[in-house]
Amino acid sequence: MSVDMRTYLAHVELANPITTAAGCAASGAELSQFFELARLGAVVTRSITMAPRAGRPTPRMAETPSGLLNGVGLQGPGVEAFLERELPRLVDRGARAVVSIAGGSVAEYTALARRLSDAPGVAAVEVNLSCPNVEDLGRVFARDPAASAEVVSSVRATLRYDLPVVAKLAPDVADIVAVARSCVDGGADALAMINTPLGMSIDVDTMRPALAAGTGGLSGPAIRPLAVRCLWQVHAALPGVPIVGMGGVASGRDALEMILAGACVVAVGTALFHDPYACLRILRELEELLKERGFERLADAVGLAHRPPGAGPRHRTDLEETSL
Amino acid sequence: MKETAGTPVQVTGTVLTTRRVDAYHALTVVAPGIAERFRPGHFVSVAVGGPHTSMPARRAFSVHDVKPDYGGTVELVFAVRGRGTAWLAERKARDTLDLVGPLGRPFPVPRDPCTCVLVGGEYGSASLFALADTLQQRGCRVDFVLGAASADRVFGALRARRMGETITLTTEDGSLGLRGLVTDALPSVIADARADVVYACGPMSMLRGVTAVAVEFDIPVQVSVEEAMACGYGVCMTCVLPVIGDDGVTRMARSCVDGPVFRGERVRFEDVGTIPFDALGAPGGRVQEGGAHSRNVS
Numbered sequence: 179m180s181v182d183m184r185t186y187l188a189h190v191e192l193a194n195p196i197t198t199a200a201g202c203a204a205s206g207a208e209l210s211q212f213f214e215l216a217r218l219g220a221v222v223t224r225s226i227t228m229a230p231r232a233g234r235p236t237p238r239m240a241e242t243p244s245g246l247l248n249g250v251g252l253q254g255p256g257v258e259a260f261l262e263r264e265l266p267r268l269v270d271r272g273a274r275a276v277v278s279i280a281g282g283s284v285a286e287y288t289a290l291a292r293r294l295s296d297a298p299g300v301a302a303v304e305v306n307l308s309c310p311n312v313e314d315l316g317r318v319f320a321r322d323p324a325a326s327a328e329v330v331s332s333v334r335a336t337l338r339y340d341l342p343v344v345a346k347l348a349p350d351v352a353d354i355v356a357v358a359r360s361c362v363d364g365g366a367d368a369l370a371m372i373n374t375p376l377g378m379s380i381d382v383d384t385m386r387p388a389l390a391a392g393t394g395g396l397s398g399p400a401i402r403p404l405a406v407r408c409l410w411q412v413h414a415a416l417p418g419v420p421i422v423g424m425g426g427v428a429s430g431r432d433a434l435e436m437i438l439a440g441a442c443v444v445a446v447g448t449a450l451f452h453d454p455y456a457c458l459r460i461l462r463e464l465e466e467l468l469k470e471r472g473f474e475r476l477a478d479a480v481g482l483a484h485r486p487p488g489a490g491p492r493h494r495t496d497l498e499e500t501s502l
Numbered sequence: 503m504k505e506t507a508g509t510p511v512q513v514t515g516t517v518l519t520t521r522r523v524d525a526y527h528a529l530t531v532v533a534p535g536i537a538e539r540f541r542p543g544h545f546v547s548v549a550v551g552g553p554h555t556s557m558p559a560r561r562a563f564s565v566h567d568v569k570p571d572y573g574g575t576v577e578l579v580f581a582v583r584g585r586g587t588a589w590l591a592e593r594k595a596r597d598t599l600d601l602v603g604p605l606g607r608p609f610p611v612p613r614d615p616c617t618c619v620l621v622g623g624e625y626g627s628a629s630l631f632a633l634a635d636t637l638q639q640r641g642c643r644v645d646f647v648l649g650a651a652s653a654d655r656v657f658g659a660l661r662a663r664r665m666g667e668t669i670t671l672t673t674e675d676g677s678l679g680l681r682g683l684v685t686d687a688l689p690s691v692i693a694d695a696r697a698d699v700v701y702a703c704g705p706m707s708m709l710r711g712v713t714a715v716a717v718e719f720d721i722p723v724q725v726s727v728e729e730a731m732a733c734g735y736g737v738c739m740t741c742v743l744p745v746i747g748d749d750g751v752t753r754m755a756r757s758c759v760d761g762p763v764f765r766g767e768r769v770r771f772e773d774v775g776t777i778p779f780d781a782l783g784a785p786g787g788r789v790q791e792g793g794a795h796s797r798n799v800s
């Protein structure tokens with residue numbers, strides 16, 4: 179018996195829960211040299227901006243223990259070139275495209291949403307809230323529940339009603355549940371977490387910051403516990419909201435951990451730099467683990483770790499009750 | 503679009519032999535699939551640290567040699583620099599390695615026989631021998647200029663002596679050949695050989711100097727650059743440098759998939775490590791890409 183791996187991103191059905199993470203699969207064409215993109219639950223694009231962006235200077239990358247710091251700075255072709263060249267290729271290859279958008283003002287997000295509304299082949303729009311708000315002294319949207327909600331509600335109001343809006347949250351905030359709740363109140367159909375927390379590395383030979391930009395986003399296995407904590411807290415507070423989990427997923431076990439914490443979709447980022455087949459391998463391993471544990475449907479595992487102690491874990495009856 | 507011949511594959515290779523070559527380590531790996539798709543100038547990216555590694559970035563290495571033996575072997579030559587190459591240096595025969603390749607744009611080769619000067623700095627010479635082979639098969643004359651900081655870091659002098667019409671060696675400390683840089687020797691080699699084209703692989707500063715010499719002689723120069731890479735196959739966007747396109751527009755090109763081989767005069771060496779103000783999408787700079795009009799944010 180095979181496991182039913184179908185899942186839903188809001189009302190959009192995905193054949194399986196494994197997607198790429200925004201910014202970790204370039205235009206999609208690069209990975210399609212290795213396998214058919216249609217085999218993924220969805221391809222999440224890099225964050226698209228209105229105008230082309232050259233990104234940050236090099237060095238853009240520093241390896242840290244079990245992690246990677248990056249300061250790419252959203253290098254990309256801009257929305258027009260994306261719609262002309264990159265999106266049609268994803269659609270032609272049968273991929274489900276979730277388009278990530280990024281802007282420096284609410285107006286820019288709104289304009290992007292307007293451009294995407296009539297674009298054929300968009301399955302959902304992910305709103306990358308980890309951008310500095312140029313109108314608010316460069317304060318990052320994702321760190322402010324009200325600013326996040328404003329972006330989300332304006333995108334929601336602009337986008338075609340049947341396109342789900344996924345709000346992508348940053349983990350380095352005082353209260354991620356508050357930001358999550360604001361986004362849902364603002365009209366987010368689903369949440370994606372986590373984006374990269376800020377980190378820094380200093381090269382002790384040159385005695386200078388390792389990245390040209392100084393600080394950068396930390397990704398990879400090093401941040402998985404942080405991601406699981408965020409998923410856990412948000413799923414506990416908002417159990418009905420679909421969550422895309424990501425942060426250091428490199429194996430089927432890692433993906434299952436995210437699912438048990440409350441994710442119904444799992445995105446793979448940095449692992450793609452190590453293994454171009456990471457998504458397909460993780461999907462295979464995940465299905466195997468679910469099967470071993472007696473699940474017939476992936477959906478039955480979502481958030482399962484939240485069940486109260488004593489609710490009878492599946493197949494494990496030898497756990498002792500704690501004496502509290 | 504790339505032809506199928508260059509399409510990369512991921513293989514688990516088995517280490518056949520390991521040896522030391524002066525300051526370098528050489529690994530021969532059985533990697534069928536990569537060997538048969540290989541063209542001179544291609545590189546491979548290697549996962550380091552084993553299955554539960556704490557090093558998520560792959561390491562890039564030029565392919566020194568491919569042989570049809572054992573179903574196809576590739577040879578890498580590398581210097582120990584950090585944790586990843588230290589791990590690689592400990593590999594023994596029969597260990598396995600996760601390789602992705604062949605990667606990158608290979609060296610373009612001339613259609614008609616001509617005279618080529620091949621310039622290598624340090625382990626950069628490693629990628630020149632397969633190129634020399636191909637060029638000679640096409641009836642080209644090949645001259646070598648190889649250089650490094652010291653004698654033990656000059657790679658491939660013996661092989662170059664067997665293959666090249668002439669060979670010129672330079673070291674910064676004078677322990678082998680001429681004292682100085684490859685660029686000190688290059689003008690007279692180009693002049694004496696009446697070279698038609700220059701190929702170069704080595705550190706960025708050397709490529710910059712070699713390009714300047716070739717431009718002076720008004721002959722084409724193909725350089726293979728080395729930028730820090732995390733993936734090697736185009737998905738991470740970390741390996742960029744400013745390159746002038748056919749349309750005259752500078753873009754932050756990925757050295758792994760748009761390179762590593764570029765026409766020397768197209769690379770803005772003096773701006774490497776920056777975003778030139780006139781690059782496509784530079785902050786406050788040019789925002790339009792050929793024909794597509796970016797709309798105003800309302």
Ligand SMILES: Cc1cc2nc3c(=O)[nH]c(=O)nc-3n(C[C@H](O)[C@H](O)[C@H](O)COP(=O)(O)OP(=O)(O)OC[C@H]3O[C@@H](n4cnc5c(N)ncnc54)[C@H](O)[C@@H]3O)c2cc1C
Binds near residue numbers: 545564588628
């Ligand atoms: C196309 C290409 C071909 C190369 N061919 C060879 C070769 O034939 N022989 C050889 O000895 N070396 C070669 N290099 C350089 C080699 O990739 C680096 O020396 C190696 O990655 C350093 O890894 P590390 O773990 O020892 O160092 P670390 O400092 O631990 O590496 C950390 C990260 O930085 C990257 N990095 C660090 N230094 C460099 C560098 N100089 N260039 C590129 N990435 C770097 C690594 O890939 C890794 O992702 C090549 C690089 C490129 C881009």
Ligand SMILES: Cc1cc2nc3c(=O)[nH]c(=O)nc-3n(C[C@H](O)[C@H](O)[C@H](O)COP(=O)(O)O)c2cc1C
Binds near residue numbers: 346374399426447
């Ligand atoms: C090189 C790189 C580029 C990224 N670019 C984006 C981006 O454009 N938009 C975005 O929302 N997240 C971006 N991210 C964050 C990832 O989508 C993901 O949230 C994060 O890396 C955690 O997952 P991982 O540990 O599996 O990589 C990027 C991450 C990396 C490493």
Ligand code: FES
Binds near residue numbers: 730733738
């Ligand atoms: S190394 Fe990843 S894009 Fe070039």
